[in-house]
Amino acid sequence: MKAVVYQGPYDVQVTDVEDPRVEAPTDVIVRITTTAICGSDLHMYEGRTGAESGLVFGHENMGIVEEVGSGVTSIRKGDRVCMPFNVACGFCTNCLAGKTAFCLTVNPGFGGGAYGYVSMGPYRGGQAEYLRVPFADFNCLPLPAGTEHENDFAMLADIFPTGYHGAAMAQVSPGDTVAVYGAGPVGLMAAYSSLLRGASKVFVVDKVADRLRLAEEIGAVPVDFSAGDPVEAIKEGTGGHGTDKGIDAVGYQATVSAGEEQPAVVLNQLIHTVRATGRIGTVGLYLPSDPGAPSPEAAEGRLLIDIGTFFERGLTMGTGQADVKAYNRQLRDLIIEGRATPSFVVSKELPLTEAPDAYARFDKREEGYSKVVLRPRDLAGV
Numbered sequence: 001m002k003a004v005v006y007q008g009p010y011d012v013q014v015t016d017v018e019d020p021r022v023e024a025p026t027d028v029i030v031r032i033t034t035t036a037i038c039g040s041d042l043h044m045y046e047g048r049t050g051a052e053s054g055l056v057f058g059h060e061n062m063g064i065v066e067e068v069g070s071g072v073t074s075i076r077k078g079d080r081v082c083m084p085f086n087v088a089c090g091f092c093t094n095c096l097a098g099k100t101a102f103c104l105t106v107n108p109g110f111g112g113g114a115y116g117y118v119s120m121g122p123y124r125g126g127q128a129e130y131l132r133v134p135f136a137d138f139n140c141l142p143l144p145a146g147t148e149h150e151n152d153f154a155m156l157a158d159i160f161p162t163g164y165h166g167a168a169m170a171q172v173s174p175g176d177t178v179a180v181y182g183a184g185p186v187g188l189m190a191a192y193s194s195l196l197r198g199a200s201k202v203f204v205v206d207k208v209a210d211r212l213r214l215a216e217e218i219g220a221v222p223v224d225f226s227a228g229d230p231v232e233a234i235k236e237g238t239g240g241h242g243t244d245k246g247i248d249a250v251g252y253q254a255t256v257s258a259g260e261e262q263p264a265v266v267l268n269q270l271i272h273t274v275r276a277t278g279r280i281g282t283v284g285l286y287l288p289s290d291p292g293a294p295s296p297e298a299a300e301g302r303l304l305i306d307i308g309t310f311f312e313r314g315l316t317m318g319t320g321q322a323d324v325k326a327y328n329r330q331l332r333d334l335i336i337e338g339r340a341t342p343s344f345v346v347s348k349e350l351p352l353t354e355a356p357d358a359y360a361r362f363d364k365r366e367e368g369y370s371k372v373v374l375r376p377r378d379l380a381g382v
């Protein structure tokens with residue numbers, strides 16, 4: 001089958017790889033209908049992780065079940081399903097507690113597994129024609145048959161639940177003011193989720209114009225950090241107090257307005273943006289090792305954080321990969337009932353074969369490439 005394979009920094013190619021097969025009775029094979037490129041893929045694409053060549057990318061996957069292992073009970077051939085980016089078992093201590101991003105079974109010795117991601121276990125990605133899904137009863141979210149809401153449902157694999165997780169970790173509640181740093185797809189979903197949870201005012205900080213425009217379209221207040229200090233702008237917009245809650249949807253590749261990377265800049269801005277005793281949800285990625293870091297400390301994941309101010313203000317912060325399974329059924333039902341349309345972030349729908357060009361353009365934050373979905377074949381033929 002055809003798959004998007006990492007060759008080395010700034011180089012992915014669509015090449016032929018072996019078809020996946022049922023390896024355990026609890027597996028299914030899914031024929032991919034839609035798979036998305038994520039900001040998380042870019043960390044690998046840019047050579048900013050330990051990813052090795054040969055890795056098949058793709059952790060945001062949905063499709064039609066093609067083959068079913070003998071031990072699978074709830075999923076049938078022909079079912080339309082979406083898979084959380086986390087691979088999880090469903091029976092370990094963390095899975096039982098709803099913390100499926102930290103499954104103890106699927107990637108022993110590490111906190112959790114994922115498809116097509118460095119360090120996250122032996123699970124091939126779904127930017128391909130087919131995908132093997134382990135523990136399929138647990139990892140497949142059933143969807144209504146047909147092709148309706150395809151792009152909305154595709155967002156259930158990662159960014160919609162991840163944005164929601166940021167808002168949940170920050171405990172965004174009705175009436176809250178919220179500052180979201182980053183207007184990439186994850187930041188936009190965090191803002192959208194905060195509004196779904198009843199926030200009164202949501203600020204979204206970025207410097208990419210078309211991303212800020214989308215933030216404004218969903219009812220958030222755009223803050224351009226290239227036009228001035230975002231902390232000051234948000235303080236001004238909240239009567240000098242700062243917001244009740246904050247969300248980091250940028251991560252360790254955060255930049256200052258001139259473009260230079262400063263891995264701790266967003267965390268520190270959040271510490272100064274959120275009012276005393278407020279809460280921060282950090283879904284932007286931080287890693288214990290970064291081969292391209294701007295300093296030797298950052299290369300080992302050690303950042304200079306304003307812990308003094310953080311403590312003095314009595315702040316609380318949640319971190320980590322999103323437990324997609326904790327939210328995906330509920331968010332799916334909001335889509336089905338017409339109360340959420342996360343596909344507003346999708347800016348491009350392309351055949352799988354165009355992945356190399358799409359990666360290059362998305363990596364440059366080119367207009368129109370903020371969220372790319374790939375199709376191994378035309379949806380009409382599905």
Ligand SMILES: NC(=O)c1ccc[n+]([C@@H]2O[C@H](COP(=O)([O-])OP(=O)(O)OC[C@H]3O[C@@H](n4cnc5c(N)ncnc54)[C@H](O)[C@@H]3O)[C@@H](O)[C@H]2O)c1
Nearest residue numbers: 039040182184185186206250251254255283284285321322
């Ligand atoms: N925790 C999880 O489960 C999870 C899941 C998916 C993605 N992520 C992570 O979330 C982050 C965002 O993902 P994405 O797909 O939206 O990526 P993206 O790269 O498209 O978006 C990041 C945005 O941050 C902006 N930015 C950079 N520096 C900034 C600053 N100082 N202030 C404000 N904005 C700034 C960039 O202009 C860009 O628009 C990535 O780190 C990704 O790895 C985490």
Ligand SMILES: [Zn+2]
Nearest residue numbers: 038040060158
């Ligand atoms: Zn993703």
Ligand SMILES: [Zn+2]
Nearest residue numbers: 089092095103
């Ligand atoms: Zn588990």
